[in-house]
Amino acid sequence: MTRAVRCARLVDVVGERVLTDQLIVIEGDRIVSTGPAAGFDGEVVDLGDVTVAPGLIDLHTHLVGVAACGDYAQELKHSAARQAFASIPNARDTLLAGFTTVRDVGTFRAFVDVALRDAIDAGHVLGPRMAVAGAYVTVRGGGGMLTGFAPDVEVPKEFRFGETRSVDDIRERVREIVFHGADLIKLIATGAVLANGTVPGAPELTEAQMRAAVEEASWYGRYVAAHAHGTEGIKRAVRAGVRSIEHACFLDDEAADLMAAHGTYLSADIWWADWIRETGPSQGYDAEQLRKNDETAEAQREGFRKAVRAGVKIGFGTDAGGFPHGLQGRQLATMVEHGLTPIQALKAATLTSAECMGWADRVGSIAPGLYADLVAVPGELDITKFADVAFVMKGGEVVENTLRAAS
């Protein structure tokens, strides 16, 4: 059935401009055309005085599992089935917040994300389109492992699926993860903040290992996203040819220039620290942890500003799962505080992230042939409103609409 959505304003993320009085014609789950609102006979959903943008994309979520609490032993206390069911509200909250597409970059228990992606695609679960990593590729005891157990405790295989030791072995890990349904490969290039005993800045994979992973993944049409906090780990990953750098807490000018030269995307979760500052004391964080949070956040935001100045491709990744799903739209305003215009922030969370995923032919802009994934906020373009969108359409179906209630 052909129908249309009419809106007072439409954010054209390709042209970086706002168009007025637009009509988006939709057939089935796809966009047929967009243009001035005139000369259409079919059914029209008139959204009125709103600003419409493409469905938002988060490059860095963890939809699977029970909310994070920093205690990795929890992972062993929950069955895979319980984790899968617990991810259902996470997927729904993400979609209702306007994120119609996510790249889900890892789960400690391998391939629960693959099952969630397939359940959403089959219509069993309400959620965003997902590209999933399947498992973390990590060194033993590194940032992608469950750590903190006694040395003689053996963690079950499904939690060690991506454990790698050498250049040859990393190829095998990549291959197996792809064969089990992953859309991309997630490498843990440096230590992680939450993983017990790992050092966030320390490199954990060699450049040769990462290069082998990138090459192996490419044979199957896949690409690599690298978790990297430390400067050395970032540079190794960029030189090895990864598609995106996640977090990038300690990004210096040389690393920013290297990313710009290689066309590497930045997926920096620069809002999350505000959430910890806001809720940390009630969650039991002590003064020392809060001070570290502030320092790391400032370093990461300084790196983000450097990347913007260096012309790095800026994507939108938030690490949702570390904080409640559905709040990630708040990061758009943080990105505006640190160097982007509001339209550039929306472009990061739509077109640029779609390009990073290799999905620009289906999502990320409002153009003929793409999925009819739309969000709307009341009134003029105000980036803070995108933290809580009023209207969400995924594949031509309205999944959220509070516009009438608001007016």
Ligand SMILES: [Zn+2]
């Ligand atoms: Zn993460």
